[in-house]
Amino acid sequence: MGCTLAYRMQAAGEDAQCITGVPGAELLIAMLDAPGGHRIELLQYLAPADRKxxxxxxxxxxxxxxxxxxxxxxxxxxxxxxxxxxxxxxxxxxxxxxxxxxxxxxxx
Structure with missing residues (x-):
């Protein structure tokens, strides 16, 4: 769709919990550069285990x-x-x- 991966990172621990408000949060984050100068952030929660x-x-x-x-x-x-x-x-x-x-x- 014309996007390129700017970066990928993982976030966990106190910072991830504080930002999301989810105890035990662990995220995989991908930032995409999209046409027209836009950025799209994609999140995948890896934890907590009881997510629905x-x-x-x-x-x-x-x-x-x-x-x-x-x-x-x-x-x-x-x-x-x-x-x-x-x-x-x-x-x-x-x-x-x-x-x-x-x-x-x-x-x-």
């Missing part, structure tokens, strides 16, 4: 939604499917303005 998984519908409170404009939707979708994403439905909309929903391997 839930699958909200897009309309449910707590659902996460990120939207990206891409040059080639079919090519982008193919790459995301190869990475383990799941497509919901099929692209819809006027030519050049099609939209599609995907979930990543964690259900986001």
């Amino acid at each position: 998984h839930f699958s909200p519908r897009p309309c449910d409170v707590g659902s996460v939604h990120l939207a990206f404009t891409v040059d080639n939707l079919e090519e982008t979708m193919a790459g995301l499917l190869d990475a383990g994403c799941v497509v919901h439905g099929r692209p819809r909309g006027p030519p050049g303005k099609e939209l599609v929903y995907l979930h990543d391997f964690d259900g986001v």
